Amino acid sequence: MNIKENWINYIHNLQDRICAALEAEDGKARFQEDLWQRAEGGGGKTRVIADGHVFEKGGVNTSVVFGEVTEPMRQQLKIDGRSWFACGLSLVLHPVNPFVPTVHCNYRMFEVYGGNEDVIDRWFGGGTDLTPYYLFEEDAKHFHQTYKTACDAFDPGFYGSFKKECDNYFVNWHRNKERRGIGGIFYDHQRPSAEKDVQFWFNFGKTCGDAFLAAYLPIVQKRKQLPYTAQHKHWQEIRRGRYVEFNLVHDRGTLFGLKTNGRIESILMSLPPTVRFEYNYQPTPGSEEDRLLQACLNPVEWV
Structure with missing residues (x-):
């Protein structure tokens, strides 16, 4: 079995299915596709949606890239070898309605x-995490339960471990350990072993990727038509600022792309269209805005 070709085919199929479902949910906007080539080897399909009924801005991107192992890669990825290959899907969606959460997911394989x-190293990584602006506990429980179910089918210890890893990764450490959202799952550098071989990790990544629509779309459908005010939109833009801070200051993928001549439009596609930075802004204690902030400061066990 050709793991590389099967993974590429899966990732492209996942992109197609997610884009079709999101277009149907939005009802207005359509994805615009931008095919690009990387001079060092490979390329990708960037698909961006904007100005829709539901999605203000979003992207569902795939890349199949390869090249020689460079010194920055040796240092940052701690890898040794002559050449490398990577294939993955990465998506971010920023909805119009502040009651609909922003969502991010990424699933990838590296060789x-x-x-x-000859393949001398191979690992899988990925995850899906939710960034709400207002906290609906039933939405948080649904999202986390969907991924717990996916994890439990492979190892009963995965969800607890990968949730903790997610809670400890998407953190603005410069803001008193404030998370950008309410997490989900996140795993990286999962190498095949005698106990969990390459097919195991392939199937796990596939199951988690397939779980995305089931985890996210029911929340969108429930919240997209709720009425909102300028105050709600104001808070959404404050929290979007935290999203930007994390991506530009801490995110390993963003920083690696910027340091290795990555495609800048695809790297920064994850940033929201409008944000707000206000000096020392604090939500009113006890408000719905503060309730969300407290969940970001103190991760909750949702399931």
Whole structure:
């Protein structure tokens, strides 16, 4: 079985299915596709949606890239070898309505080759996390339960471990350990072993990728038509600012792309269209805005 080709085919199929479902949910906007090539090897399909009924801005991107192992890669990824290959899907959606959460997910496979092109290292990584602006506990429980169910089918310890990893990754450490959202799952550098072989991790990534629509769309459908005010939109833009801060200051993928001549439009696609930075803004204690902030400061066990 050709793991590489099967993973590429899966990732492209997942992109197609997610884009079709999101267009149907929005009812107005359509994804615009931008095919790009990378001079060092490979390329990708960037698909962006904007100015819709539901989605103010979003992207569902895939890339299949390869090249020689460079010194920055040796240092940042701690890899050794002659060449490498990576394929993955990355998406971010910023809705119009402040009661609909922003969502991010990414699933990928990375291979390293020796001088004779044999695979000398391979790992899988990914995750899906939710960034609401207003906290609906039933939505949080649904989202986390969907991913717990996906994880439990492979290992009963996965959800607890990968939830904790997610809670400890998407953090604005410069803001008193404030999370950008309410998490989900996140895993990285999962290498095949005798107990959990390459097919195991392939199937796990596939199951988590397939779970995205089931985890997110019911929340969108429930909240997209709720009436909102300028105050709600104001808070959404404040919290979007935190999203920007995390992506530009802490996110490993963003920083790696910026340091290795990545495609800038695809890297920064994740940023929201409008944000607000106000000096020392604090929500009113006890308000719905403060309730969301407290969940970001103190991660909750939702299931």
